[in-house]
Amino acid sequence: MDLLACVGLTILESVALIPGRELGYLYAVKRFLVVLLLQYASLKLYRIIVYPRFFSPLRHLPGPKDHNLIFGQEVMKFRAENPVSVQLQWMQRWPKAPFIRYLSFAGREVLLVNSLAAHKAVLQTHVYDFVKPPFFARLVGEITGVGLLFAEGEAHKRERRLLAGPFSVPSMRKLLPVFQTKAKDLSDVFEKILGDKSFATLEAVETFSKSTMDTIGVTVLGIELDTLSSMYPLSFQELYRRVLHQDYLGSLISVINSFIPIRNIAPFEANRRFIQATTDLRSMLRDIIEQRAVDLADGTFQRKIGESRDLLTYMLEEAELRRKETGKEVWSTDDIIGHLLNFTSAGHESTAATLAWSLYILATNHSVQDRLRSEISTLLKETPDPDYDTISTLPYLHNFIREVLRLLPPSHMIQREATQDLTIENVRIPSGTQIDLAIPLIQQNPSVWGADAAVFDPDRWETPTTSSASPFAFEAFLQGPRMCPGRNFAVVLVKAALVELVPRWRFVGIESGGGVGGKLLEGGEERVGRGVRFANPSLTLRPRGELCVRFERMG
Known part of the structure; x- marks a missing residue:
């Protein structure tokens, strides 16, 4: 847009300023290009350096000042310990500010949402006054698809209503046996790894990734993927791994592509x-959809009475019903x-990360593990095959999962762009301003959760403070009209896994490497940021590399 404006202005200037006598063609072209270059460079200099530092209405907001002239804070974020550690440092410096301002690539101003009131305004009061910025659509859309995630306004409301059925509580009751x-x-898998040994080591990230993909296959696609035992190198799960877990160069290309299409x-x-994996994924899904449509039309696709429809079957049947109506x-x-x-x-990656972090917490906090096991075991003695409502009566299990999601939320960053001029918490936000919601900021803010906000404590949910009781203090699944419709799906899946695993296995600790005989991390080395590190850059908050958990059979 800037370049087009400069071209137009240069043409007008050339016509207005050229003397009456004819000039040579080559001279005219050279003059045009020189003027265009000077104007474009001047405009960019103004936008990147002058405007954000001297004229922007946002320049007085709290925020870092050590910006790189071209890259802003992006290099620091890219090199940080985890995808949101830099933002957490800013929050700790300005815990009560409604917004924290920083500069991104090419002097672009970004407002980091920081206070409860600001979160409520962005996620609820003005939710449809913000849209996903184009660079975010390029970064995330090529991985997760368009769908509900990128629907806006009335289209989002319509799609959300149409897709509510598969994620309702009645549907979750029917899906629980699948999860179990x-x-x-x-x-x-734990049993097979342990065999007749006294203890063994399991790599949690890959194991849970395969397990949740199997569950997604049945509940979303209506097929058995069998990735837990699959030996095919390009299984559905492997293709997703190539898309979501790129190496450093692949991640760098994705980040650059979000700003410059390369x-x-x-x-x-x-x-x-990456291109081949995304192409193959879409081809696989297209084949599954077309075959399911044929099977539904000729009656060869059958499900048991009382079973919940998988998402694909639901969409095809609802689409046909509404087409007829x-x-x-x-x-x-x-x-x-x-x-x-x-x-x-969303369901595969975020749920797998939550399960991996749950095992990490249990393996490094044995008192929490023992208490959770006691609660689950007591229930199973009375009800060996618990249903949805019975599992929902376990308060410590519920609080444990919420606390894992509070400290280690898989989805850590949401980005929006203002579609009009707004005023939120006495801050005037110009149209086009980028807004970042870094989920860990509000969930670890000491002014919301207290001085022990960084401490894992499931009991905090029993006695919430006025601020932490706000729905906008916990945004692992967002809040407001754009709250994740699959939140119940994810929580029930994690509950089913923990109810099965915790009574049967004891999680001893975290090892430095895979296989029996790996060094058990102790003396603080097992903490996140030391022996266990985050992947960065990453769309989800997940461990970098392997997360090796030592376990043994309960007596």
């Missing part, structure tokens, strides 16, 4: 692998692919 079956399969020209193997197509095949990518990537 997959949890037993997961426990069998995806189709970057001549690197990491880029080619209104004569209009609700979802095209590409629309359905977008929704399936949304829910598969």
